[in-house]
Amino acid sequence: MSSDQVYTFQFISKDTSLSVHILFTSVIDIQQAKIEKLEVVAVGKSENIESVQLSVSTHKDIVKVCQKLKYEGKQLKNLTNRLIELFQTNGKSDDFMEQLIHYFNGKDNDKIKYILNQVISQAAGNSKPDIQFFYTIVERSKLNEESQKDIFEDSSLEEKNEDTSSQPASFETKKPVETLEQFIPSGARVIPMKYVLSPVSGIQVNTLKPGDRIMIQLLKSDSSSQSIIEAMKLETPEGQIRPLPGTVVASKNNGVENETVIQIGSDVFGKIYEEENSIKVRPYSGEKPILIGEKSSGSKSKTKMSETSEDSGLMITILIALGVLGISMTAIFSFLF
Incomplete structure (x- = not known):
């Protein structure tokens, strides 16, 4: 498989019982088995994402929707941040990524849902979401392309403003929320x-x-x-x-x-x-952390020195006592004989 080909993988997770709804997209390097890029947003209302059609949406389409929801203040911040953290960690894990790509190649959709549910449950608690996903292999050169079709099932959601073409530009140029993934080297x-x-x-x-x-x-x-x-x-x-x-x-x-x-x-x-x-x-002031092992080693050394000192003192006392006893016995024998 060409190194110019990558997987694009996106999913929508809906858990109405917890009011947790997630939109996710990623680019996966097939050769390195690593997530190169990802964007995710968690929202409390399903209508914010449920009309997105994954099968006609490009990676860039989903990125723009995620950023728009964040810009409008509709995201669940803590949950979104936790999901980014977990998918970044798993996206650099050889075990996780090899497993995921293996399921892609085998079209084992149940297993894909299972490992996604594991990650989501880590972030959102005991979640049992309904997960829809879509993945495909694309040329790396096409990652910045946008769909020519409306990615929403109901186009009226995008036509509330007469000048709809200006809406994407407004949040595309401002980019109020950007991840800092580019500062983390691949493989780290x-x-x-x-x-x-x-x-x-x-x-x-x-x-x-x-x-x-x-x-x-x-x-x-x-x-x-x-x-x-x-x-x-x-x-x-x-x-x-x-x-x-x-x-x-x-x-x-x-x-x-x-x-x-x-x-x-x-x-x-x-x-x-x-x-x-x-x-x-707290700033780092140059202090060196003291290892517990070093403390106990020093303590043992002090204890040994103390014990040696005590033993030496006891020996001297015994020798003095024997000397005094010897002198006394000599004096007694001299007096008697």
Whole structure:
């Protein structure tokens, strides 16, 4: 298969019981088995997305709908952010992507729905959504093409304004919400993390800039993050995760919302979303985390030194006592004989 060919994969998930409705689109590099690009939005009302026809929509069509819903303030921010985080993480997971592409090739639609439901449930709780999806192989050169057909089943939804042609241009040019995926190299691991806060002397999150060094804490949310925590020996015997320094790669403010990409290793990245720009994060001041093993080793060393000192003192006391006893016995024998 040509390296110029990619999968475009999009789905609509509707869970009326939870009032959670999701629109998703992605571009998948078939050779690398990685998600190159993705856009997703979660909304509370199904009418915002249910009329989208996936079979006639290009990747760019769905991206524009997602951005429009975000611009209009119709998205469920926390859920949208969580979904972006999960799909980015899974999109760089060899196991997940090889499995997904295998199901694509075998047209195993039930298995595709199953793994999508697993990711959605991680973000939205115990969800049992109705999932519709569409995937196809396209030439990479056609990714920026838009459908010549109306991607909505009912065109009246788009014709409320007489000048409909100006509507796409308005949100296309403003682009109020942009992901920072381009700052995360292909093949890098993306793991969940959070800021270490410092309300008094910290750096306000909306002033973060590339190159800033701040303290973050990794989160144990999946096997990938758990393996990194174990490799870096960040977990204490009590189960707490020690903070570590990270470098800000990129940061963007969208109104009151902040999105920051942070790097902690050559191929380990994280993305943190924060809806309060007023919070302050702890800067890295050069301190070196003290490992528990080092503390216990030092403690053992001190204990051994103390024990040695006590043993030496006891030996001296015994020798003095024996010396005094010897002198006394000599004096007694001299007096008697």
